[in-house]
Amino acid sequence: MTNRNRNMERAIRRRERKRLADLNRNDRSVFEVMIKVMLTALAVIIGLAIWIWAAEAQAEEEAFAAVLRRTRLIHREELMDTECFHVPPLPEVLPADGEPPQAIEIKEAKQAEELPAEPAGHWENLGKHKITHYCPERCCNGENAWETASGAPMTFGRTVAASAREFGFGTKLLIDGKEYTVEDRGVGPGCIDILVPTHKEGRQRGRFYTDVYVWRED
Numbered sequence: 467m468t469n470r471n472r473n474m475e476r477a478i479r480r481r482e483r484k485r486l487a488d489l490n491r492n493d494r495s496v497f498e499v500m501i502k503v504m505l506t507a508l509a510v511i512i513g514l515a516i517w518i519w520a521a522e523a524q525a526e527e528e529a530f531a532a533v534l535r536r537t538r539l540i541h542r543e544e545l546m547d548t549e550c551f552h553v554p555p556l557p558e559v560l561p562a563d564g565e566p567p568q569a570i571e572i573k574e575a576k577q578a579e580e581l582p583a584e585p586a587g588h589w590e591n592l593g594k595h596k597i598t599h600y601c602p603e604r605c606c607n608g609e610n611a612w613e614t615a616s617g618a619p620m621t622f623g624r625t626v627a628a629s630a631r632e633f634g635f636g637t638k639l640l641i642d643g644k645e646y647t648v649e650d651r652g653v654g655p656g657c658i659d660i661l662v663p664t665h666k667e668g669r670q671r672g673r674f675y676t677d678v679y680v681w682r683e684d
C-alpha cells in the first residue's frame with residue numbers, strides 16, 4: 467500500500483468518524499429537545515391541575531357561604547315572622563335507648579292528674595308539633611313587643627303562641643311535661659312558639675319536634 471493510499475484511507479476514516487460524531491450530536495440534541503418539551507408539557511399540566519383545583523375550592527367555598535346566608539335568612543324570617551312552615555322539617559331526635567324523656571314526664575303529669583284536687587279531664591295527645599321559642603322584644607314581636615294577641619300579660623313558663631286554626635286562647639297545652647296556656651298568635655298550625663325571657667335563651671333552646679297534649683275537660 468502506498469503512502470498516498472494510506473493517507474487517503476485515514477482521511478476517509480476521519481471523515482466517517484466526524485460524520486458519526488455529528489449524527490450522535492444531532493441525536494442527543496433531538497433527545498434534549500424532546501425532554502424539554504415533555505418537561506414543559508408536564509409543568510403546564512400541573513399548573514392547570516392546580517388552577518382547576520383552586521377554582522373548584524373557591525366555588526365550593528362560595529356555595530357554602532351561600533348556604534350559610536340562606537340558613538341565616540331562614541332563621542331570621544322564622545324568628546320575625548314565626549311562620550314555621552317555610553323551614554324543612556328537622557329530623558326527629560330520640561334518646562338512643564329507653565323511653566324518650568317527654569314520655570316519662572307525661573306519665574308523671576298523668577299521675578298528678580289523678581289527684582282528687584285536679585278538675586276532671588285528661589290530656590289528649592295531638593301528636594308531633596314543631597316547637598320554637600320567642601322572646602318578648604321587638605326582634606320577635608316587631609311593634610307588639612311585650613304584648614300578646616290575647617291581651618294577657620306575657621308570662622314566662624306559661625305564655626305560648628299557637629295558630630287560631632288549632633287552639634283558642636286559654637287552651638292548656640302540655641309540652642315536655644310542662645303546662646302552658648295559648649295566649650299569643652303568629653305561627654301556623656302544627657307549630658307552638660314558647661315565650662322565653664331572652665332571645666339568646668330562645669336560640670339556645672332551639673327548634674325541635676315533640677308530642678303536644680291538650681287538656682280536655684271530661
Ligand SMILES: [Zn+2]
Nearest residue numbers: 601605606665
Ligand atoms: Zn327575640
